[in-house]
Structures are given as C-alpha cells and as structure tokens.
Amino acid sequence: MSPGTLALRARLLLALWVGLCAGLLWFLDLPARISTDVLDLIPVGERRPELAMVRGMAAEKQGRVVMLALDLPAGLDTGRRAVAGEAVRASLEGSGAFEELQAMGGTATRDALGRAVHQGRMNLLFPGWLARQQAAWRDEGGGAGGPDADWLAARAVSELGAFVGRPEAVAFQDLLPSDPLLLLPGLVDKLQDAQLQPGSAEGPVLLWGLMRGNPMNEADQARLSGAVQRAAGAASSLEPGSGLRWTAVARFAELSRARIQSEMTRLNLLSLAAVFGMAALCLSRVFRSLHLVPPVLISTLTGWCVTLLVFPRVHVLVFVVGSLLAGVAVDYGFYLFMQPPAYPEEPYTRRAGRLLRPLLASALTTILGFSLLFFSELPLIRQLGVFVSAGLLAALGAALLWFAQIRNAHLPARPFAAATVPAGRPGRVVAWVLIAACALAACVGPWRLEWRDDIRTLEVPSPELRENDAALRRLFGEEPGRALYLSVGADAAQAREAWGRLDAWHAGRHPGKGLLSLALLMPSRSEWEGLSAARPSLQDFPASLRRELEAGGFEASGFEPFFREWGRWRAEPPPSPDSLAEGFQAQLRGPVALLMSVRAGQAWFASVSGAPVSPGDQVPEGTFLASQLATLNRLFSDYRQSALRLSSIGLALVGLSVFVLYGLRRGVFVFMIPSGACLGAFGILGLCGQTLNLFHLLGAFLGVCLSHNYAIFSIENRLCGNGVPPSIRMSALSTFASFAVLGISSIPVVAALGTMVALIVLLALLFVELGAILSRSRTGAACATAAGDLNDGA
Numbered sequence: 001m002s003p004g005t006l007a008l009r010a011r012l013l014l015a016l017w018v019g020l021c022a023g024l025l026w027f028l029d030l031p032a033r034i035s036t037d038v039l040d041l042i043p044v045g046e047r048r049p050e051l052a053m054v055r056g057m058a059a060e061k062q063g064r065v066v067m068l069a070l071d072l073p074a075g076l077d078t079g080r081r082a083v084a085g086e087a088v089r090a091s092l093e094g095s096g097a098f099e100e101l102q103a104m105g106g107t108a109t110r111d112a113l114g115r116a117v118h119q120g121r122m123n124l125l126f127p128g129w130l131a132r133q134q135a136a137w138r139d140e141g142g143g144a145g146g147p148d149a150d151w152l153a154a155r156a157v158s159e160l161g162a163f164v165g166r167p168e169a170v171a172f173q174d175l176l177p178s179d180p181l182l183l184l185p186g187l188v189d190k191l192q193d194a195q196l197q198p199g200s201a202e203g204p205v206l207l208w209g210l211m212r213g214n215p216m217n218e219a220d221q222a223r224l225s226g227a228v229q230r231a232a233g234a235a236s237s238l239e240p241g242s243g244l245r246w247t248a249v250a251r252f253a254e255l256s257r258a259r260i261q262s263e264m265t266r267l268n269l270l271s272l273a274a275v276f277g278m279a280a281l282c283l284s285r286v287f288r289s290l291h292l293v294p295p296v297l298i299s300t301l302t303g304w305c306v307t308l309l310v311f312p313r314v315h316v317l318v319f320v321v322g323s324l325l326a327g328v329a330v331d332y333g334f335y336l337f338m339q340p341p342a343y344p345e346e347p348y349t350r351r352a353g354r355l356l357r358p359l360l361a362s363a364l365t366t367i368l369g370f371s372l373l374f375f376s377e378l379p380l381i382r383q384l385g386v387f388v389s390a391g392l393l394a395a396l397g398a399a400l401l402w403f404a405q406i407r408n409a410h411l412p413a414r415p416f417a418a419a420t421v422p423a424g425r426p427g428r429v430v431a432w433v434l435i436a437a438c439a440l441a442a443c444v445g446p447w448r449l450e451w452r453d454d455i456r457t458l459e460v461p462s463p464e465l466r467e468n469d470a471a472l473r474r475l476f477g478e479e480p481g482r483a484l485y486l487s488v489g490a491d492a493a494q495a496r497e498a499w500g501r502l503d504a505w506h507a508g509r510h511p512g513k514g515l516l517s518l519a520l521l522m523p524s525r526s527e528w529e530g531l532s533a534a535r536p537s538l539q540d541f542p543a544s545l546r547r548e549l550e551a552g553g554f555e556a557s558g559f560e561p562f563f564r565e566w567g568r569w570r571a572e573p574p575p576s577p578d579s580l581a582e583g584f585q586a587q588l589r590g591p592v593a594l595l596m597s598v599r600a601g602q603a604w605f606a607s608v609s610g611a612p613v614s615p616g617d618q619v620p621e622g623t624f625l626a627s628q629l630a631t632l633n634r635l636f637s638d639y640r641q642s643a644l645r646l647s648s649i650g651l652a653l654v655g656l657s658v659f660v661l662y663g664l665r666r667g668v669f670v671f672m673i674p675s676g677a678c679l680g681a682f683g684i685l686g687l688c689g690q691t692l693n694l695f696h697l698l699g700a701f702l703g704v705c706l707s708h709n710y711a712i713f714s715i716e717n718r719l720c721g722n723g724v725p726p727s728i729r730m731s732a733l734s735t736f737a738s739f740a741v742l743g744i745s746s747i748p749v750v751a752a753l754g755t756m757v758a759l760i761v762l763l764a765l766l767f768v769e770l771g772a773i774l775s776r777s778r779t780g781a782a783c784a785t786a787a788g789d790l791n792d793g794a
Helices: 003-027 049-059 078-094 108-119 126-139 149-164 167-172 187-195 218-238 249-282 287-310 316-328 330-337 348-375 379-404 425-448 463-475 492-509 525-534 541-551 556-571 577-586 590-595 628-687 694-719 726-742 748-793
Strands: 065-071 098-103 205-211 243-248 483-489 515-517 596-599 602-609 623-625
Touching: 003 287, 003 348, 003 379, 065 078, 065 218, 065 463, 078 098, 078 205, 078 218, 108 590, 126 149, 126 525, 149 541, 218 243, 218 249, 243 249, 243 463, 249 287, 249 316, 249 463, 249 726, 287 330, 287 379, 316 379, 330 348, 330 379, 330 694, 330 726, 348 379, 348 628, 348 694, 379 694, 425 628, 425 748, 483 492, 492 515, 492 525, 492 577, 492 602, 492 623, 541 556, 577 596, 590 602, 628 694, 628 748, 694 726, 694 748, 726 748
Parallel strands: none
Antiparallel strands: 065 205, 065 243, 098 205, 483 602, 483 623, 515 602, 596 602
C-alpha cells in the first residue's frame, strides 16, 4: 500500500471515529447522565439496611429540607420583625421553589401533629392503653381470660378522677369530653419538645421548608438559590442591614458541582500543559510535538462515550480522575513518534510493525488489569475501569492511525534527553545506594502505614458552608451531644418491634434519659394481638363506662364525643399497621414529619436521645445510629478490601501474561520493576507518616499497570542491544507530570491518586535507568575480561 493511500484511509477512519463520538455526545442528555451526588457512589443493590436507608433518606423529605435564618438589625420591635419575616416568607412561597414552608415558633406543626394523633387516637393509642390495663389486671391477680368491660371502665374512671384533680388538667379541659381514657395528655408535648424549638424574640427569624423537586437536579437547585436571593433582597429593602442565611443539601450539591466542573477544567488544562511542556523541553522540534495531542483527545472522547453507553448514570469524579489519560495515552504517541527508522525511507507500516509486540503487550496488560475493576461492588471503580480501559485501547488505535497519515513520522529527542547515563564505578555505586535506599524504605515504611477511609475525601472542601450549616442546625435545636437512632424494618410492624428493643436497651443503658420518637404512637405487634383478642369483651364497654362515669360524679352525657368516636371505630374494619402508619404520616407537617417513613418494602422510626453515644454502645438488632458519615466510611473501608482483592488478581494476571510473553528470566525483570516501584512508594509514604485510603490503593494499581509499559519497552530494547530509549523517558516523565498535576487537586481523592501514581512512575523510571547502568557495567566487565584473555593468549 502506498503512503498516500495509507494516509487517506487513516484520515477517513479518524474522521469517522471522531464524528461518531461527537454525535453521540451531542444527542446524549449529559446533565441527566452525569451525577455529582455522592450517594450515587453507593451501589443501588446494597443489601445492608443502613446503606439502603442513606440512599432512601436522600430521596425523601430528609434530602429536601431547607433551613433559613433571617438576621435583623438589633433593637427592632416585634412588629417590624414580624413584617420582615412575613415579607421573606411571602417571597419564598411565591417563588414556586417550596413545597412546604413555615415559621418556627408557630403552632402549625404542633396543630398538625395534635390533629393527626387526635383523629387516629383509637387505632394509635387505645391498643397501648388496653395493654397497660391488662398488665395491671395481671398484677392484681386477675384471671387468665383478661379484664372484663366493667373492670376496664372502673379503672378508666378512677384514672380520670385522679387526673382532673391535678393542675395540668386545665390545659386539657376541652379535650377530655372526647378522651376520657386520657390517651393524649402529655404525649403531644413530649413529641413537640423532642424536635421543635420555638423562635426567640431577639434572635433570628427561623423558617423551615421543603424544596420542590430534586435536590440533585441542576434546574431545581438554581430555582431554589434564586428564590432565596430574591427573599434576601426583599428583607434588605425593608430593613437595611438584614441578612438571610440558609442551608440545604441542594446548596452543597450546587457548590460541589460548580467546583468539580472548575476543577475538571483546571486539571485537564494543567495536565495537558505539563505533558506537552515536558515534550517541548525534551523534543527537538517543538511544534511537531503537537502531533501528540490528537491521540490524547480522541482517547478521552472515546472514554467518555463508552462509559456513558455502558452506564446509565456516571459520577463526575470518573471524568475528573480520568484526566490521567492525558499522561497515559500520550505514551503510545511517544513510542511511535520517537522510534527511528531502521533505514532511510522505511515504510511506516514496517516501522510500526517492529513496535507492535511491545505496544500490544503494554496496552493489553494494562487493560487486562483494569478489566478486573469491572467486577467491583463500587460504582465509581467500575466506571473508572471502563473509562480507563476504553481510553487506553482508543489511545493505541488513534496513535497508530494518526501517525500513519503524517509524512516523516519521526521526532528525535534533544541530545540531553537521549544521553546514556555513565556506567562506570561512580555510576554503579550510586545505583546500588539508590537501590538499597528503596529496599530499606520498602521493608520499613509499609509497616508504618495507617489506612483511613473518609467519605468527605470525595467532596470538594467547603468549610464556610459547613460552618454555616452547623450554626443553623444549632439554631434549629440540633445539639451535638444528642444521639439519633433509626429503627428499621421491612414494614411498620417490624420497625416498631425494632424500636421496642431499642427502648428497652436505652432504658437500661441510660437510665433517666428519655427516648423520644413517633414510634411511641404506633401499637406494637403484641398490642395489636391483645386488642384483637379482647374485641369481643369490649362490646359492652360503652355501657359500663357510662355507669362508672355517673357513679364517679361525672355526667356521662358530657362525653358523647367519645361514645360517637367509639361507635365509628367499632364499625370500621381494623387497619393494617402499614396503612395506619401511612395515614398518620400523611397528616404530619414540618420537622416532625422527618421522624418516620413508611414506604413499600421499608419503614423506619427516628428516635432522639439526650444521652450521647458511648464508644462501647452496641445498639440492638434492627437499629443503628443515624450517622451517614460513619456508615459510608465503613462502606468505603469494605470496598478497599474488595479493591485490594481485585487488584491482586489483576496484577497476578498481568504478571502471568508477562511471563508468557517473555519467559521466566526476562519476565521476572519486567515484573520486578513495577512491583519494586509500588513497594518503594508505599514505603516512602509510610516513612512520611501519610494516611492512606481507598484511592491510594487504586493509584498503586494504576501505577503498577503503567510501569509495566516502561519495563516491557526496556526489555525489548535490551534484547536489541540498545540502552534506555528516549521514548521511555519521555513517556514516564510526561506521565509523572500529568499525575503530579492531579496531586495538587483540591479534591482529596484525586490528590491521593495522583500522588501515588506519580511516585510509582518516577521510581519505575529510576529502576529502569539503574538496571541499564548495572547491565552495561556487567557487559563492560565481561568484554574487558575477554580482551584480557585474548592478550594473555597472544
């Protein structure tokens, strides 16, 4: 095939390739397909209930809460404060960004809770009342059949008489005609005190709301931010010097998305600048080095397309970390572009054919290692494995095609970049000293390593927002010393049973400390069963209660609201626990509505304790501490173990493929370079006291796979009797530059991965150079010995 025909075909294939990828990205809905939500890093099928809870809570009301505090100038009278607060509330309500909004310190939440409890009191509270009376019956030596209607009525009137004699009965005088069994007194107040804090007459005006839409949706985030800005403007126009503070999941997500996008642009530009700055420094023709850019861009474009085709939703961190392709994909361009022709006018196909074996060996071993990441449980690792594997394969193909359509596709290095390191005695001494130092670090350093996985390393740090969030939560009554528990079950009955175990455990563990929860209102399974068994004996209860009321000095006619409610309740079929909980939940408003959730396949109740969590606390089965941070940290620690297993298997397969290609003796040399560089990197970090995490491990895996490239090309050149080619140096240095840029990222996990890979690549290049020095020293010594033998023979 003539060079012109080869160039034309290569250009057509490249144009078709780029056109398909660009067209695919054009038609994909990228904002909907690319996520910035940290919870998308949790597997959807995660079986552990606490992790399923974390995902579920973010999708429900808990993820849409907005807390606002209007700071007004000091000295304003109550009327002006009320006018400013009402202006802010009206502005927010009129924006369409809120599904629910209320001022804290008002009665809306209390009224909604009281109404819900009052309307459902017979189903919610009567089973518990009956269970307590049955327990009293047994304590008094009653029979196994349980109390009859007359005993229950007499007991109820006795308790009523004792209650009306106490001062607090005045607050419930309007309630007693519909509740002579005293199902409600005291209960609403306890629940109110557990969650709601009244607004202060002097402090900020507090508003609580639920945003409309999805907190992770960009349009909904913008609508919410705009609504708050307009409300702040309305407050300032009325009262100059006022300010509106607010916090929400949507605000964190919006800032995180903006910073990640900025970080992605910055890292990609700096990475490209570092790589091609290195190329301009070491290559003889600066402008011709721009031919290295297109294969890198094509590989990145292909990685985007393949990843978006494989996964319905991709986390943006995949593409941020994927900027490493700028340093990896350029390797194949260096190997092809810097390979000198064997003779003048050597065809490109023959020159590329001489490199095909090491090119395929280096690419396929790296892809083989990364393909194991497809089996990880962590979505981010799977997506990263697809992105890097597809990008590397595309980089090799794009480099072969791109340089096929370039005339005189050879770019020599500058003399200093192609220089051979002296192999005399000083060189051997330096080489052994460096090898000994790396061996010492590899033996001592790893034992000093500390592993700690923290979900916060996945986020762009925003200390100002976190301080603002903590301050607002304190204003809304969320004290740091309190503990929050979640009792979980497949349905409301199971969740209520889990809460019962928590209540008993908490009473023994923290005596005198209350445990407040909406589960107090839900009948337990045993209470439901006791009510079902006692239903026949309750038929005569209204008549017995009328007689006991009259005998106790009460007018039975004054309790007609209760008797009407009793008749309605008896006439209706008993609800199931789930339908009862769902109906109750639907009536709740405000912050108290966040204390329970009942949906298909899962239910939970939140419990607030005034006692802090002790390090040795082991909560009962079915309940866990509502610390999303600790839960996700444990998740990432588990996934680090999984990634370690997959990495070990992948490296074993890479090593096996190297031994198959190069035999045992040369394969050991190829495998020792990346393995030694990895151990040396861990040793150096250990000696520096660095704390490592999951992404240091992923960086080590990537660094070992990349270092195989240098070892493979090194052994290929050694087989041909050559030293370290400048293409290996350029490849390693550009990769080092690319990952060193990632090491300065403000996203901790990106910095961890970049630092680890840069260190391993630099050590691998050092070992390749040291191996060449020692190899030439042995060759020189052997030649000197042979020459001496010849002279002696002569």
